[in-house]
Amino acid sequence: MKRRQFIKNTVATSTLIGAGGLTLNACSSGSEKHLTILHTNDVHSHIDAFPKDHADFPGLGGLARRAGLVQKIREENPNTLLFDAGDIFQGTPYFNFYGGELEFKLMSKLKYDAATIGNHDFDNGIDGLLAQMPHAQFDFLIANYDFTNTVMDGQTKPYKTYIKDGIKVGVYGLGIQLAGLVTQKLYKETEYLDPYEIARDIETQLKETENCDLIVCLSHMGYSYENENRTDDLTLGKKTKHTDLIIGGHTHTFLERPTIVTNANDREVLVNQVGCFGVNLGRIDFYFDANGATSNGVSISV
């Protein structure tokens, strides 16, 4: 399928290139800053590539190859962050044999910066998740699960900030409602909190207190549901004010391109998800300069 190229606000883009040039002459530090965000979701223990004769994903995926791609991108742009939107566990015998140990070890070797928690990450119970935490050299970000009365207490953070080439990135995580989806015996006393409310609180904190230049949400809520009572990423994008990018999961949604959503501040933001099983890697590049968005808004090419 041929990808259609969308170039929005081309006038704004060319104006900014000019402005960037001016700053370059003035400062030795470079005109533009460039941050790359890479992401996966719902990898479901898919460590090996699919066989060439696979019905759905012939010859695709494979963790060692993902590592190669990530490495190449990092060489091109050291200001790269790598995230996962949950459901790391369950789907191949690797999980049944090793309980998620291999998944976490490999993600650590790929130098993932953070992940959020999906419903299947409770498949060996909350104790099973805790047991694998020592193998994860990356952060688990989830703002709307209260683990206070569980063994996972203290193992996760609601958000984390990263500074890349002077750009401060705030990242928070959101999980799906577990009741009705996961046996309570598995998630135990994990308390689920309203994601929209939490998202607005956290993004305000990241914007106003932490002074982040960019705000990213790792969500395992799902891309979109017809049932209005279910929370989803498209609605989150509309309801939030400062979140620039929502990296989604859960619904195994393959998108032709990231979705542009108009947020509560009438600004265009992105919602993305890259299917499942590690067959794709999402890549979003953010370019910053001194002038920033014009009255025409930030230009988005997807």
Add this chain to the structure above:
Amino acid sequence: MTKLKHFDCLKIKHFVVFITIVMGYSCKEAPKKLSHITGKELKIDSTSQAVNSLEQFILPYHNHVENVLDSTLAYASLDITKTDGSYNTTAGNLMADIILEQAAPIFKRRTGKNLDFVLLNHGGIRSSISKGNVSARTAFEVMPFENNTVVVELSGPSVKEMLTYLITSKRAHPVAGIELVLNKDDSIKSIKIQGQPFDANRNYYVATSDYLVSGGDDMVFFKDALEVTDIDYKIRNAMIDYFSKVDTLSPKVDLRYYKLD
């Protein structure tokens, strides 16, 4: 003219001052405003060079999993499928019989009670078993899900409702411990549970999948469960344990559930 020249000079001075301030500001406040975003999806295929050290790291895990999965546990003396009968099938009977045999002793130990029968769902059997060697991989193929075996206590009327569901679904949902014979018009000719005629006044213990108890496949009668006991035994593990225990799998389409011609 002199005046004008002076004026020009001032203008230049102002401009220099202005530019200096602007540049100074730009340098101090390094470029930080979002101007442009691009987004794309990168396919992970053979064009991505695999990292050799990671391949080497994965290899022993991979080999161990493959060896265990492929080691022969039993032998299938025929192709076992879920489509070789109208009311009961070889694959369905094998699955239901495995659960009855494997779950009953655990349930008895846990609760002191006897398991009466098993009901699974036809759709839950995800693969046939080909004649030949049977391994743990076979169990993963037939049952890729993590469903647990649960034992549900149902009242007599709920069991009746269950039978109605079974009959009207017109599908060979796997059963064990039951003998159900239908008349030509789909009415019940006879129903026995554990060899005894069905008794509407007693409760029964039925082993099934936690997926079905939570409403899967519209098995709504499970909502009236009097008690649900999760025996912490994955259906797939029950299969693997059974395969390890027996030498040969030779399930048959039999008379546990059929309709009179």
